[in-house]
Amino acid sequence: YEAARKRKAEFLALVSRTRDELAQVYSNSGTSEQKLAAKTAAIERLRMRYRHMRDRRWGRYRGYDAWFASPINNAKLAATSVYSDRVTAFLRLFDLCSGDYVRFYASVRRIGALDQAHRAEALAAADRCY
Structure with missing residues (x-):
């Protein structure tokens, strides 16, 4: 591992x-x-x-x-980086939801509905909680 x-x-x-x-x-x-x-x-x-x-x-x-x-190409490099940059934030969000998948998916849907700037802000907030 x-x-x-x-x-x-x-x-x-x-x-x-x-x-x-x-x-x-x-x-x-x-x-x-x-x-x-x-x-x-x-x-x-x-x-x-x-x-x-x-x-x-x-x-x-x-x-x-x-x-x-x-x-x-640039898109492949960016996609790889964006994914990796956000994994930690999503793991922390999952922890904030106490490992409850229903709560986690609901939170992800709410974050996904935000515009790009607010999505980034919401994920950064999850990151700062630890």
Whole structure:
């Protein structure tokens, strides 16, 4: 269990590092072609870092190979990060609902009905409760 948690955290750190690199690429001046080349290079570095981690630190654990085998784009990187960023908040919300699934799902529905800013605020509030 702990090894799986560590691998997931390291995978998410890789994705986050690449998102940071891409944010730098997009904020810099340069032509569209230069930015595309820099984006392609950043994604290739992500793949290389993953292979290195998989083969040298994870004992060739291949649990994320399918993720890396499919195309990697901004949407995929963002979706992976958004999901991981919110898991802790939802786990804490579940705790606030005393582990009661009916209460938890009702809370999630209420939060889901909010606009984006208020959703983020509600999840942050759940995060601050601990």
